[in-house]
Amino acid sequence: xxxxxxxxxxxxxxxxxxxxxxxxxxxxxxxxxxxxxxxxxxxxxxxxxxxxxxxxxxxxxxxxxxxxxxxxxxxxxxxxxxxxxxxxxxxxxxxxxxxxxxxxxxxxxxxxxxxxxxxxxxxxxxxxxxxxxxxxxxxxxxxxxxxxxxxxxxxxxxxxxxxxxxxxx
Numbered sequence: 597x598x599x600x601x602x603x604x605x606x607x608x609x610x611x612x613x614x615x616x617x618x619x620x621x622x623x624x625x626x627x628x629x630x631x632x633x634x635x636x637x638x639x640x641x642x643x644x645x646x647x648x649x650x651x652x653x654x655x656x657x658x659x660x661x662x663x664x665x666x667x668x669x670x671x672x673x674x675x676x677x678x679x680x681x682x683x684x685x686x687x688x689x690x691x692x693x694x695x696x697x698x699x700x701x702x703x704x705x706x707x708x709x710x711x712x713x714x715x716x717x718x719x720x721x722x723x724x725x726x727x728x729x730x731x732x733x734x735x736x737x738x739x740x741x742x743x744x745x746x747x748x749x750x751x752x753x754x755x756x757x758x759x760x761x762x763x764x765x
Contacts, residue, residue: 625717665678
């Protein structure tokens with residue numbers, strides 16, 4: 597398995613993974629799917645702002661993707677980023693999420709990120725366990741802040757402090 601920066605050629609596979617999560621899980625709290633062009637535009641915007649979009653690739657098949665971006669828009673949060681990791685539903689449990697998370701955390705640290713934040717639906721035991729295995733701790737829980745599939749959802753914040761820069765200002 598190769599972990600690499602995504603390219604426009606990966607947009608269709610990323611859209612399929614994203615759409616499966618939208619339609620079948622509470623991992624993404626969106627109701628609308630997208631297409632390859634939509635994911636290509638999202639990727640270009642994210643990468644144009646200096647954020648990585650990684651894919652796990654095995655023999656030309658995209659197994660999953662990961663990214664991070666701003667946690668909040670205010671200057672004081674400039675060294676904090678929120679991450680997202682998604683793996684194809686038929687290929688979970690093979691270590692893809694771990695490989696993506698390891699590489700993403702390394703890139704974040706190299707780029708001056710001090711804290712990574714994961715916002716995870718409280719019932720997503722697999723994602724919570726993945727983050728715990730990689731040094732994340734639960735640091736907040738917001739009850740019933742989202743809704744999907746006709747039920748209220750709780751949001752768990754998990755954080756991992758990286759080496760990152762010294763505090764500023």
